[in-house]
Amino acid sequence: MWQFIRQLFHKFGSPKWFYGIASKMMPWLLGIGLILLLAGLVWGLAFAPAERLQGNSYRIIFIHVPSAFLAQSIYIMMAVTAVVTLVWRMKLADLFVRAVAPVGAVLTFLALFTGAVWGKPTWGTWWVWDARLTSMLILLFLYFGVIVLMSAITDEKSSARAVAVLVLVGVVNIPIIKYSVEWWNTLHQPATFKLTDKPSMAPEMWVPLLLSVLGLYLLFGWLACLRMQTEILKREHRTRWVRDLATAEGN
């Protein structure tokens, strides 16, 4: 068992190995992810019952919640891989942070945007300076900071480590996001899913929601693999295996 873990660990040091395994996994991630997301969205948008108070406007939840979910967990994933970068100097960990930071920023923006669209009919305003919204906005700023720092440092190794430090410093913000609802207790409703409690929504509503969250996770996995593969090809374009790959694709 220990031997196996060590082998896996060494393999993760090799971009070539990752490129191969990612190519095998990607069709599955894309296929299952698309099916789940589409099922969740179609079920949620067309078949789930309307909400008693909010009518049909609540249906944006099927986009809002998955993107908000992912926006936060991407940052946590980045923090975990940042530790790997700092401790083991693993190239793939840095590649992951680099690949997913823009994705996280886009999803954070999407969560804020759908939140604004949802807020208009329910709260009567596009934007409220509520704790949860504000900390989501801060999360977006944190993503921007990471992206900006990434592009400002040209040296590969020090860029990787500097970004890792910044991500770890920023992860202090995540608990503030999570607990701000309880701290300030304002307009935004508490989180929909909790691990400890049964969901308070009707099952016809939370099952499609869960499906679209899972679907988006898988699609994110696919996109992360794709972006990491692209970066690997860019960095290793002088190596033999990339050239062999290119000539094989060319024929």
Added chain:
Amino acid sequence: MTPKVPAMPLAVVRVSAWRAMALVVRRDLRASLRQRQDLLNPLLFFFMVVTLFPLGVSPEVSFLQQAGSGILWVAALLSTLLSLDHLFRHDFDDGTLEQMVLQPQPLFLLVLAKSVAHWLLTGLPLVMLAPVLGVMLHLDGNSIAILCLTLLIGTPVLSLIGAIGAALTLGLRAGGVLLSLLIIPLYIPVLIFGTGTVAAAANGAPVGGYLALMMAFLVLAITLAPFASAAALRISLSNS
């Protein structure tokens, strides 16, 4: 056969970590006191930014009373940001920083000492200037006292967190703007609680909880930020 040369005893000067920190603080203070203009600049900036609000928004007493603490906090935050670029820059340019990294004393303690010196040179003067500006913004005595207390607790946090950004952007082009982009999001919680305390005091609510939270931020910043800054400094130095 060459005659054996007796080994020269190396002059070993043992300096305790505390002593090294005190020396760093003293050196930074002395160096800055010889460049008085640099000391004054953040204060002038603080003063001018505060002046912009009555001119730009409204000189009404009711508005200023309500927004005053926020204006002062935002201005203090901005002028701290502005002064951060100098924190490591001179030492980086003349090589002192590399010597510091090579010292036997842990780097994070030396970074902590530098942050303390930075606070003494920028944060503390801001806190002392704040009451004057508070009077100009028509804040009442109680609010000014609470405001100064929050600034006293909050500005060291700004210096400590800012040191991380200053260390990360050391030696980069356009370091100043980049530094602000990286650090402003991290300043937001301090700002929220700083102004929240004054607002609570104005409404007659107890402020003990707020102050306790701000103290918690300070303790967290003192214990964690120097490690991040030290790590960032090593990265920036290996880059150059």
